[in-house]
Every structure is written in C-alpha cells, then in structure tokens.
Amino acid sequence: MASGSNGKIRSISYARYGYIFILPFFIVYAIFQVYPLLNTFYLSTQSNGSVVTESVGLQNFAAILSGSGGRAFKAVHENFIRVMGNTLILWFGNFIPQIVLSLLLAAWFTDAFLKIKGKGFYKIVMYMPNIITAASVAALFVMLFADSQFGAINKMLMNMHILDAPKNFVTGQTTSRVIIMFIQTWMWFGNTTIMLMSGIMGINPSLFEAANIDGATPTQQFFQITIPLLRPIMLYTMVTSMIGGLQMFDMPYLFNMGTAQNRHTETIAVFIYNHFHNLKPNYGYSGASSVILFIVTAVLGGICFIFNKDDDPKAKERRSSKAALKSKLGGL
Amino acid sequence: MDMAGTKSNSQAIKVRTICVTVVMVFLAIISLLPVYILIVNATRTSQQIVESGVSLIPGLNLFENIKNLNALSEAGTVEYNALRGYLNSAVIAFSTTFLTVLFSCMTAYGLVVYDFRFKNAAYTIILAVMMIPVQVTSVGFYQFMSKLGLTDSYFPLIIPAIAAPSVVFFMRQSMKSTFPLEIVEAARIDGCSEFRTFFTIGIPMMKPAIAVQAIFAFVANWNNYYMPSMILISRNKEQLTLPMMVNTILSNEKLSDYGVRYVSIFLSIIPVVIVYFIFSRFIVEGVALGGVKE
Numbered sequence: 001m002a003s004g005s006n007g008k009i010r011s012i013s014y015a016r017y018g019y020i021f022i023l024p025f026f027i028v029y030a031i032f033q034v035y036p037l038l039n040t041f042y043l044s045t046q047s048n049g050s051v052v053t054e055s056v057g058l059q060n061f062a063a064i065l066s067g068s069g070g071r072a073f074k075a076v077h078e079n080f081i082r083v084m085g086n087t088l089i090l091w092f093g094n095f096i097p098q099i100v101l102s103l104l105l106a107a108w109f110t111d112a113f114l115k116i117k118g119k120g121f122y123k124i125v126m127y128m129p130n131i132i133t134a135a136s137v138a139a140l141f142v143m144l145f146a147d148s149q150f151g152a153i154n155k156m157l158m159n160m161h162i163l164d165a166p167k168n169f170v171t172g173q174t175t176s177r178v179i180i181m182f183i184q185t186w187m188w189f190g191n192t193t194i195m196l197m198s199g200i201m202g203i204n205p206s207l208f209e210a211a212n213i214d215g216a217t218p219t220q221q222f223f224q225i226t227i228p229l230l231r232p233i234m235l236y237t238m239v240t241s242m243i244g245g246l247q248m249f250d251m252p253y254l255f256n257m258g259t260a261q262n263r264h265t266e267t268i269a270v271f272i273y274n275h276f277h278n279l280k281p282n283y284g285y286s287g288a289s290s291v292i293l294f295i296v297t298a299v300l301g302g303i304c305f306i307f308n309k310d311d312d313p314k315a316k317e318r319r320s321s322k323a324a325l326k327s328k329l330g331g332l
Numbered sequence: 333m334d335m336a337g338t339k340s341n342s343q344a345i346k347v348r349t350i351c352v353t354v355v356m357v358f359l360a361i362i363s364l365l366p367v368y369i370l371i372v373n374a375t376r377t378s379q380q381i382v383e384s385g386v387s388l389i390p391g392l393n394l395f396e397n398i399k400n401l402n403a404l405s406e407a408g409t410v411e412y413n414a415l416r417g418y419l420n421s422a423v424i425a426f427s428t429t430f431l432t433v434l435f436s437c438m439t440a441y442g443l444v445v446y447d448f449r450f451k452n453a454a455y456t457i458i459l460a461v462m463m464i465p466v467q468v469t470s471v472g473f474y475q476f477m478s479k480l481g482l483t484d485s486y487f488p489l490i491i492p493a494i495a496a497p498s499v500v501f502f503m504r505q506s507m508k509s510t511f512p513l514e515i516v517e518a519a520r521i522d523g524c525s526e527f528r529t530f531f532t533i534g535i536p537m538m539k540p541a542i543a544v545q546a547i548f549a550f551v552a553n554w555n556n557y558y559m560p561s562m563i564l565i566s567r568n569k570e571q572l573t574l575p576m577m578v579n580t581i582l583s584n585e586k587l588s589d590y591g592v593r594y595v596s597i598f599l600s601i602i603p604v605v606i607v608y609f610i611f612s613r614f615i616v617e618g619v620a621l622g623g624v625k626e
Binding site: 014015016017018019020021022024025026028029032033035036037038039040041042043051101104105108113114115116117120121122123124125126127128129131132133134135136137139140141142143144150151152153154155156157158159186189190191194195197198218243246247249250253254268269272273276277281283286287290293294297301304 | 345348349352353355356359360362363364366367369370373381382383384385386435436438439441442443445446447448449450451454461463464465466467468469470471472473474475476478488491492494495497500526530551554555557558562565574575576578579581582590593594597600601604605607608609612613615616619620
C-alpha cells in the first residue's frame with residue numbers, strides 16, 4: 001500500500017480525513033435510525049399490552065393480516081384493514097385533484113405564448129400553504145367546520161338558511177374525508193406544480209415550436225407533447241406522493257382529537273402511533289404494522305428506482321433530489 | 333422563442349390569457365382564503381364569531397384576544413403560552429437546523445473532497461436510507477428512548493438532526509458542481525490544516541446551498557408535530573412546542589372564547605408566514621431546483 005507514486009501516497013494519507021468527516025453522521029445514523037429500525041423489527045415479534053414484552057413469533061403478523069386466532073386478533077385485523085382503506089382513500093382523493101390542477105398550472109406557467117402578469121406572485125402565493133404548520137391548519141379546519149352550531153361554517157350556512165340544523169362535518173364519514181382531502185390538496189398543489197414545471201422546462205422547446213408551426217392547438221400540444229413526455233416524472237411524482245401518503249399523520253390525528261373520535265380518517269400512521277403511544281403499549285401490533293409499512297414503502301421505492309434507471313443520469317439526479325426535498329418536507 | 337402567430341392566432345392567445353389569469357386569480361384566492369379567515373377571526377370577539385361564523389371583515393379585537401389568551405394561560409385554564417411556545421419551538425428549530433446544516437456540510441465535504449475506500453458504499457447507503465419514512469422506525473425509536481429514560485427531554489428531538497440523509501445528498505450535489513477541489517490543494521500547500529480548510533474555505537463557498545437547506549430545515553422542524561408529541565409524553569406545560577400547544581387548545585372543551593381559540597392558532601403560524609414572505613422567492617426557486625445549482 002505504501003508503494004506507488006507521490007500523488008498516490010498523498011491521497012492515501014488524506015483518506016483518514018474522509019472517514020473523520022463522515023463519521024459523526026454515521027454514528028448518529030446508526031444509533032437513532034438503524035438501531036430503531038432493527039428494534040422495530042424485533043418488537044414486531046413481541047407481545048402486546050405491557051412495557052415488558054415476550055416473544056410471540058409471527059403471531060402479530062397473523063393477527064393483523066388474517067385476524068385468525070381469536071376475537072381480539074380479529075378486531076386488530078379489522079382495524080388494520082380499515083386504516084389501510086382510509087389511508088388509500090385519503091391519498092387517492094388528494095392526489096387526483098392535485099395532479100390534475102398541477103399539470104394544468106405547470107403547462108400554463110411554462111407556456112411562452114401566454115402573457116400572464118405576475119407569474120412569480122402566483123407561484124409564491126400557491127406555494128404558501130405548504131409551509132404553514134400542518135397541525136395549525138388542521139386545528140383551524142376542525143374549528144371552522146366544528147359540528148355544533150358554534151362551528152363557523154355551520155353557523156354561516158345556517159344564517160344563510162342553507163342548513164336548518166348543524167351538520168356533523170368533522171365526524172361525518174364523507175365530510176371529514178373530503179375536508180382532509182381538500183386540505184392536503186391545498187397544501188401540496190403548489191409544490192407539485194413547481195416540480196412538474198421544471199419537468200416541462202426540461203422538454204426540448206423545438207418540439208413545441210414545430211408543433212406550433214404545424215398548427216397544433218394548445219390543447220393538442222398539451223395532450224400530444226407535454227403529457228407523454230412528462231409521463232416518467234408524473235409516475236415518479238405519484239410514487240413519491242404515495243410514500244408520503246402512507247405517512248399522513250398530523251391532519252388525521254388532529255381530526256381525531258378534540259370533540260369526537262373519527263374512525264373514518266384514522267390512517268396507518270395514526271394506527272401505529274396509537275398502538276405504541278400508550279401506558280400499556282402494544283409494541284407488537286405497532287411493530288408488525290410498521291414492518292408491513294416498511295415493505296410497502298420499499299416496494300414503492302424500488303418502483304421509483306426502476307423508473308429512474310431508464311433515464312439519463314442528469315435528469316435522474318435532479319429528480320431524486322426533488323423527491324428528497326419532498327420527503328424532507330414531509331411530502332405528499 | 334419567436335412568435336410564430338398570425339393575427340387571428342394572437343386574438344385567441346389574448347382570450348386564453350384572460351381565461352388562465354382568471355383561474356390563477358381564483359386559485360391564489362383559495363390559497364390565501366383560509367389564512368385570511370383565520371386572521372379575521374383572530375381579530376374578532378367571541379360574540380361576533382359565534383353570531384356570524386365566517387366573515388371577511390376584520391374586527392378590532394386582536395390585542396384583546398391576545399390579552400385574554402395570556403390571562404387564561406396565567407390562570408392555568410389553557411396550556412397555551414405563546415412566549416413559552418415560541419421559545420421552545422425556537423430552541424428545537426434553531427439547534428436542529430444548526431446541527432443538520434453543519435454536519436451535512438461536513439459529511440458532503442468528506443464525500444466530495446477525499447478519496448477513501450468506502451466512499452461509494454457510504455454514499456449508496458445515504459441514498460438508500462433517504463426514503464425511509466420516520467413512521468416506520470418510530471416504534472423502535474420510541475421504545476429505545478423510553479428504555480433510556482429520555483422521553484420528556486429535548487435530547488431525542490435535537491441530536492438525531494446530525495444525520496439528515498437528504499440534506500447531505502443536496503450538499504453533495506451542489507458541492508460536486510460548484511466546489512473547485514484545487515482550492516483545497518492550494519490550502520494544503522500553504523500549510524492549512526484540513527479542518528481549517530473546511531471551516532474557512534469549504535463552508536463559506538457552500539453558503540448559497542446552506543441558506544436554502546437551513547430555511548427548509550428550520551420550517552420543517554418548526555412545523556414538526558409528530559416527533560415532539562411522541563417524545564414529550566408527560567405533556568409538561570413548560571416543554572410544549574407551539575404545534576402541541578395548538579393541539580391542547582383544540583382538545584380543551586372548557587375554552588368557550590372563540591376569539592382566544594383563533595388567536596392561538598394565528599400566533600402559531602405567524603413566524604413561519606413571516607419567514608416565508610421574506611424568503612419566498614428563494615424558497616420557490618429552491619423547490620424548483622431541488623436545492624441544486626446547475
């Protein structure tokens with residue numbers, strides 16, 4: 001190792017600094033991320049309802065996934081299915097309007113022929129909901145839509161004689177879900193718009209020019225050029241959004257607080273949290289559902305990776321950096 | 333791009349521009365409306381809110397509401413103490429931001445400037461773990477922390493910020509494209525130690541990337557509800573962060589003053605809204621570039 005050119009010796013002698021610089025990251029990462037992950041896997045095989053646990057093998061997984069083996073297990077299974085359903089419904093209901101809206105906006109923002117004044121202003125205003133404390137937003141909407149006649153929206157609709165009696169917006173199945181979908185869309189459409197915009201700006205402008213000369217209408221251009229060429233980035237947005245959707249916590253959790261419990265908006269993240277965040281924690285159920293969530297996320301992440309692989313490295317790097325930003329912001 | 337349009341074409345463009353502008357104005361209003369309603373209700377009396385529900389005309393009761401909130405907080409009726417909340421959230425947000433940015437810079441610097449055997453392996457690990465959601469590890473994390481007796485302490489909320497894979501990823505990207513390695517060589521020849529080179533040359537040269545990452549880290553940590561509510565299990569009044577205090581207001585059924593309720597939410601979002609409007613251009617650009625300068 002010591003032999004070799006002068007340059008090589010130098011690069012070897014500095015190598016230890018490389019380790020020193022990255023060491024703190026990996027130490028902290030090992031203690032606060034890797035160990036907790038392994039611990040989660042361990043806890044998934046442990047018993048429930050007590051701080052001191054004992055091994056139960058794969059019983060928790062059997063209970064969650066099939067509900068076989070007793071009444072209590074069946075209840076856990078049914079709850080798990082319910083919260084997974086809620087999670088999917090809430091994700092789907094915010095993703096569809098979000099992607100449609102964002103696609104339209106992104107196409108308009110990047111359209112060179114449209115002379116829209118104050119584009120920068122619109123972008124700033126539309127991104128704003130994304131940075132506001134999610135917990136505060138949830139509290140605001142719970143208060144505005146509160147079930148009694150003291151709820152602001154109920155009162156307003158009653159004053160306008162649209163409603164005779166207060167409606168249960170926050171506890172009702174459809175209304176509570178629609179409110180959460182609206183909040184999530186409201187919070188994330190600006191972000192998705194900006195991401196899709198940089199995707200559109202990556203499309204070769206001569207394609208649009210040629211289409212224009214050939215007399216293609218803006219609608220034709222949108223469906224024949226923009227959408228097909230954006231497909232990879234849209235699929236990618238969808239998958240990262242799905243991973244984000246699986247983590248949805250603040251909004252549904254706070255909809256469960258306050259006046260009444262709401263079973264229609266409880267998500268998988270809330271389910272996991274409620275099981276371990278107890279005086280007598282159900283570490284087993286919580287751990288097992290975390291492991292299931294982990295596998296689902298890993299599969300989705302793998303799909304992302306495959307999409308990414310076909311592209312040129314530069315687009316790939318750009319895109320994964322955006323996804324990272326999104327996930328850092330607790331993205332959807 | 334040159335305009336290739338004819339006269340009839342330009343007429344059509346004008347119509348489209350008007351339509352698009354109308355939609356954009358509408359969406360901008362939707363984006364602002366909930367916050368505006370919050371501000372309006374925070375300035376009205378409880379009586380006014382109960383009577384009319386939603387209004388677009390602000391009242392004059394903002395300071396009165398804040399005073400009432402403080403009085404209730406002193407009397408112990410509500411657990412919301414704005415100043416305490418600001419202080420607690422600021423302690424957590426500033427220290428996590430500082431640790432995240434400093435150590436991410438260091439890690440990225442180590443990965444870019446030096447050549448060592450496990451460099452690529454280290455980078456691959458960082459990429460792979462970037463997407464693991466916090467909810468997946470939280471059971472293990474919580475149980476581990478409660479075994480160590482660290483619940484009800486800020487330690488588990490702050491120290492893990494040292495390892496922020498996505499920030500390392502950004503920093504590395506931006507260093508790769510903007511950082512001249514020759515400058516490190518030159519510093520070595522001048523006898524500058526490696527750490528001094530990092531602090532006096534590396535960090536100043538990464539300033540733009542640091543600024544973007546610091547803003548995002550600050551906002552994310554200030555807004556974080558999940559981690560503090562998981563770790564601060566005793567809900568000790570002195571320790572609550574702002575989002576947790578908002579939560580106590582929401583679940584407080586004895587609090588009948590609606591002006592106080594809205595003003596407490598208003599006070600909790602004001603800091604981020606101010607930060608946002610100061611740095612908005614910067615933030616929007618940061619999202620567009622993914623924090624990467626190309």
